[in-house]
Amino acid sequence: MSALPVLLSRLGVLGLSLLACGCTEPDVSAVRATTAPGEAPCMLAGTQIPLLGGPGDSPLVAVTLHGQPAAMFFSPGFAPVLFRRNGGLWFPHGRTTDLQTQDGGYNTVWDTHLRDFAIGPLEPAPIDGLVLPGRETRSVDGRPIIGVVGRDALVDDAVVDLDIPRRRVVLAVLRKPRCPAYRRLLDGSPMQMRRDLLSVMVSVNGHAVRAVLEPDLPVSVIPTPLAAGLGVADEGGHSVRTEYGARVRGRRERVALLAIGETRLHDVAFDVEDGVDQVMLGLDIFARGEAVFDFEAGQFWFHLLTDHAPPPTGLHFNETRVAHAAVQ
Secondary structure, eight states, rough: OOOOOOOEEEEETTTEEEOOOOOOOOOOGGGGGGTTOOOOOSSSEEEEEOOSSSTSOOEEEEEEEEEEEEEEEEEEEESSSSEEEEEEEEOOOSSSSEEEOOOOEEEEEEEEEEEEETTTTTTOOEEEHHHHEEEOOOOEEEEEEEEEOGGSSSOOOOEEEEETTTEEEEEEEEOOOOOOOGGGGGSSSEEBBBBTEEEEEETTTTTEEEEEEEETTTSSSSEEHHOOOOTTTOOEEEEEEESSSSEEEEEEEEEEEEETTTTTEEEEEEEETTOOOOEEEEEHHHEEEEEEEETTTTTTEEOOOSSSOOOOOOOSSSEEETTTTTOO
8 A cells, every 4th residue: 555645633632634645545445446437536545554453352553652652442432532641651631621431420531732643654743632540551562552542533524444354444535525436435325323422323123222333342232221122131141340431330141133224233242231321332343344434424334244253352442341251
């Protein structure tokens, strides 16, 4: 793949601008369609970033901070860019604010501004983000893990192709309004995606429900009050504990049929949890296929690549523990 000049510029918390350069389009699945004769190229710019770690890990990408190598989780399910101190990598603290977690609680965090931060092969540039309390001690591929890259790191017209089975993420900017080939870029029908919560309508055992897209979350979640109405019986599943802002308890159950657009998944693990109020699709779903997020159009595609995903027992920003049993 050709190197593409890129620029990180502020847009909201952070904007990622991939500039047109006349370079060869990378051979990536999110832009795999050919352009018909006489049509302008659909891709203005794009880059492909390999995922770090291995099977069972949430998506992780290489970053650099002040020229030092590091790693961050990559999850469009998070809005802000989140940092946490790890070893000698620390972050200046500005004013304090409250950050709401998935369980409805709040963490006190600090504004921060970094002068030279880069994701993957992108050029270093300033970035604004939030600093989480506490310290991180984990690493991946020799790089200290320092937080989460959320969707605020992308411009509104960015398209993200998260392909966990093939261990890559693609960031692209497409000439959508003026490109006749845009509708041919992806197979199948898109799902409408709410941009505020990054959620789509799915079907759980034939019951329609809105689900938040959380690729980092190890196992998908159903709130306890919704479980019976979605046909998820209490079969006495193994106890689980998930670390959001606080520790949330639940049980591991199975969903007979999960429909995500045109994709059908059978016998899917879900954690039925107290203290959460939204259905969430986690890594155990995203590790089975290719997920494409078009933020500007509010559209989402999911293409199943494998019927089975590796147990999500690796590295995650949100930590799930199963009591008295291995993760299934």
